[in-house]
Amino acid sequence: MVGVILYTVGLVLLQALWVARFSYPAMRADLLLPLMLGVAIEYPSSMSFFWAFLWGFAMDTLSGKFWGFHVGSYVLVVCLVSIVSEKIELQNSFYRMLLAGLCALGQSIVLGFFLLVEPSAVIEPAYTWKSMIVRSLVIMLISPAVILPVCRMRKAGG
Numbered sequence: 001m002v003g004v005i006l007y008t009v010g011l012v013l014l015q016a017l018w019v020a021r022f023s024y025p026a027m028r029a030d031l032l033l034p035l036m037l038g039v040a041i042e043y044p045s046s047m048s049f050f051w052a053f054l055w056g057f058a059m060d061t062l063s064g065k066f067w068g069f070h071v072g073s074y075v076l077v078v079c080l081v082s083i084v085s086e087k088i089e090l091q092n093s094f095y096r097m098l099l100a101g102l103c104a105l106g107q108s109i110v111l112g113f114f115l116l117v118e119p120s121a122v123i124e125p126a127y128t129w130k131s132m133i134v135r136s137l138v139i140m141l142i143s144p145a146v147i148l149p150v151c152r153m154r155k156a157g158g
Contacts, residue, residue: 004150004154007035007149008032011032012062014031015031016062028135031142034139036051036077037081037096037103038147039052041085041091042151049075052075053074073107073110076106080103093147096143096147097140097143097144100139100147101136101137105133105136108133
């Protein structure tokens with residue numbers, strides 16, 4: 001478990017210090033979204049919900065805007081994994097990637113609507129939606145690389 005804690009802290013730092021500064025908004029992928037999927041697959045539901053709430057709260061606090069967005073999206077990922085894992089074998093990396101993409105798309109839709117109504121954001125709607133779709137694809141494509149260390153740490157006894 002210590003390894004997952006350190007890995008999560010590393011991803012938060014990477015997110016806050018590097019990814020959040022990308023000039024193209026679509027490349028600002030939420031690294032913790034696929035992490036929550038990996039935690040929900042590998043660990044019991046109660047621990048996964050706690051993890052999602054804890055780190056969602058931390059990310060909401062760091063973002064400073066749209067409070068509750070990360071808590072809600074991370075907890076929904078854990079719920080979705082609980083529901084989907086009964087019907088689909090989530091040990092397959094391709095299915096994990098598709099589920100991460102679906103979760104990222106849902107998160108991007110909510111974020112897109114927020115950006116459209118945000119008074120300080122003067123962004124063209126077409127650009128916003130295109131950017132959100134690209135963001136979802138980026139999260140989907142990086143998800144195997146984010147999830148794999150969690151699975152390996154769990155199998156190694158962490």
